[in-house]
Amino acid sequence: MKITSFEEYHQIYKHSLDQPEEFWAGVADTFQWRKKWDKVLDWNFTEPKVRWFDGAKLNITENCLDRHLDAIGDKPAIIWEPNDPTEDHRVLTYKQLHVKVCEFANVLKNNGAQKGDRICIYMPMVPELAIALLACARIGAIHSVVFGGFSAQSIADRIQDASCNIVITADGGFRGAKDIPLKNVIDDALVQCPSVKKVIVLTRTHTPVSMIKGRDVWWEDEIKKVETQGNTACEAEEMDAEDMLFILYTSGSTGKPKGVVHTCGGYMVYAGYTFDTTFQYQPEEIFFCTADIGWITGHSYIVYGPLSQGATSLMFEGIPTWPDAGRFWDVVDKHKVNILYTAPTAIRSLMSFGEEPLKGKDLSSLTKLGSVGEPINEEAWHWFDEKIGHGNCPIADTWWQTENGGHMITPIVGVTPLKPGYASFPLPGIQPVLVDEKGEEIHGNGVSGNLCIKYPWPGILRTTYGDHERCRQTYFATYPNMYFTGDGCLRDEDGYYRITGRVDDVLNVSGHRIGTAEVENAINMHATVVESAVVGYPHDIKGQGVYAFVVSPDKHENEDLTRKDIIMTVSRIIGPIAKPDKIQFVSGLPKTRSGKIMRRILRKIAEGDTSNLGDTSTLLDPGVVEEIKGGAL
Numbered sequence: 001m002k003i004t005s006f007e008e009y010h011q012i013y014k015h016s017l018d019q020p021e022e023f024w025a026g027v028a029d030t031f032q033w034r035k036k037w038d039k040v041l042d043w044n045f046t047e048p049k050v051r052w053f054d055g056a057k058l059n060i061t062e063n064c065l066d067r068h069l070d071a072i073g074d075k076p077a078i079i080w081e082p083n084d085p086t087e088d089h090r091v092l093t094y095k096q097l098h099v100k101v102c103e104f105a106n107v108l109k110n111n112g113a114q115k116g117d118r119i120c121i122y123m124p125m126v127p128e129l130a131i132a133l134l135a136c137a138r139i140g141a142i143h144s145v146v147f148g149g150f151s152a153q154s155i156a157d158r159i160q161d162a163s164c165n166i167v168i169t170a171d172g173g174f175r176g177a178k179d180i181p182l183k184n185v186i187d188d189a190l191v192q193c194p195s196v197k198k199v200i201v202l203t204r205t206h207t208p209v210s211m212i213k214g215r216d217v218w219w220e221d222e223i224k225k226v227e228t229q230g231n232t233a234c235e236a237e238e239m240d241a242e243d244m245l246f247i248l249y250t251s252g253s254t255g256k257p258k259g260v261v262h263t264c265g266g267y268m269v270y271a272g273y274t275f276d277t278t279f280q281y282q283p284e285e286i287f288f289c290t291a292d293i294g295w296i297t298g299h300s301y302i303v304y305g306p307l308s309q310g311a312t313s314l315m316f317e318g319i320p321t322w323p324d325a326g327r328f329w330d331v332v333d334k335h336k337v338n339i340l341y342t343a344p345t346a347i348r349s350l351m352s353f354g355e356e357p358l359k360g361k362d363l364s365s366l367t368k369l370g371s372v373g374e375p376i377n378e379e380a381w382h383w384f385d386e387k388i389g390h391g392n393c394p395i396a397d398t399w400w401q402t403e404n405g406g407h408m409i410t411p412i413v414g415v416t417p418l419k420p421g422y423a424s425f426p427l428p429g430i431q432p433v434l435v436d437e438k439g440e441e442i443h444g445n446g447v448s449g450n451l452c453i454k455y456p457w458p459g460i461l462r463t464t465y466g467d468h469e470r471c472r473q474t475y476f477a478t479y480p481n482m483y484f485t486g487d488g489c490l491r492d493e494d495g496y497y498r499i500t501g502r503v504d505d506v507l508n509v510s511g512h513r514i515g516t517a518e519v520e521n522a523i524n525m526h527a528t529v530v531e532s533a534v535v536g537y538p539h540d541i542k543g544q545g546v547y548a549f550v551v552s553p554d555k556h557e558n559e560d561l562t563r564k565d566i567i568m569t570v571s572r573i574i575g576p577i578a579k580p581d582k583i584q585f586v587s588g589l590p591k592t593r594s595g596k597i598m599r600r601i602l603r604k605i606a607e608g609d610t611s612n613l614g615d616t617s618t619l620l621d622p623g624v625v626e627e628i629k630g631g632a633l
């Protein structure tokens, strides 16, 4: 939605509050439907039940591909920049992408895929990853992408939870100087996954892999088959608006990640609408989202959002610091990127290299910037603004979550007056509220509370896969008739929103969500560990680091070796992304008489703030606090 002024934003916002269904129907009208809806919205937050555009029929890939072919078929849909700067980049026009998606959709069918099947995708950041998602959507299969930083055990848990029957992977993936053996990890996972009948393997790194007869097939061979069969066209499957589009697992305050479910119609409308509105996308612009497709940001702002709007999406396989800390700027310069959407952790990491890596890089193509994943600190905001945007690129600090499908509270570039560190205002259609401990709405400005949303939007999660009660408990039971985000929030004197971080036991490490309970479970699996408690602490680059207090009486005489063993265990159980940054061995944990771990105290110690730990006299063993304070890392 194009908005020309802040006044117009206020008018549209007001209309979206007064006539929400009319507002969203207007947005949905800009998409292509095989059949329009009978009812815009049917909802209650008690079950919860949310149905958008009920009765409508569509296929999201017709919106992302087919509908663009006549007008902009030769426009680049995806520009792909490889990890190694000396390798050639690739460009796929809308026509070319359409053909590749159809071909691979037929590969899926040839391998037994059917509408409604769950397909796990574990791939590097190559165009075939986007093709795999779209091919699943084309035939009505539900994709479940697992980020490359998760272990075999995590993949197995996710495959089992959704009973996936097909896995799409690659021999390996390049990330900086590393070469990640993806197929090997999948082989380890599949030992526990009898539901998987086929594994389709893309060649990327030429790493030797085992290929099991009858189960494993090469992507390239399967494509050749459909080509020789002349089977390259693939009619899109007609989907109901509320059919599942994908599952994406995310961590919460309990041990087990949950499969967030998004549906075809609502998600499409929301990803497309937010992309267009937040960034005010213009037809010739090149949009570079630096996220990995393994996370929701990549789903919504590398694949579905930009493609549904006929945009050019730049996809980067590598990392910001390889071969050197100027790589992002080389990519921007080489491809004349106009809109750069990245994360505070990347900005802070690049900031730490100073200005040398920026020398000689032409960033003048940039006109708009975006940030996502965690609250952006002012220092990083100003560096991004001055050094990258040269003071004339508005920054959209986009607050949202996996469960939301797309941006919720964000500046609209060129429209919203900015305040560093503030996600500013809700997009039209979004109704945020702050509530106090009792669940009472806090009105007015200059107030803080827990952030809830009191009215549905098309991109809201519909359920957590296979466990609707868990969805209700997690998001809709804390405060009646509201979706609870788990975030704390300030609304300042001018009505600007500033997200202050999670209020539950969830950490945000480099913009990735990690549940403390999950890490504790993994640490506790280590042979010598009796129990543990994990909290976050401020980390210069990652935002939050993982601090583990561990009770392990039978350590190796070389303590550091036990630390490394524990880190290895966490890597095996969850994946390298959850590795603790600090491990402090303690003789016991501070607990209340009823046995509850006093995390508040541990958090303060981890933060290095031991001045006021509050009353510790009621603890089971008050002495342990002194010991922990003394040994803090």
Ligand code: WT7
Pocket (backbone or CB within 6 Å): 250, 296, 297, 371, 372, 373, 374, 375, 376, 397, 398, 399, 400, 401, 402, 403, 423, 485, 486, 487, 499, 500, 501, 502, 508, 511, 512, 513
């Ligand atoms: C959590 C969601 C949504 C894509 C990336 C993360 C935090 C996200 C911001 C922001 C302050 C932010 C919140 C939220 N968060 N963006 N702009 N300002 N906090 O997705 O893994 O679902 O995590 O990330 O705490 O609840 P996610």
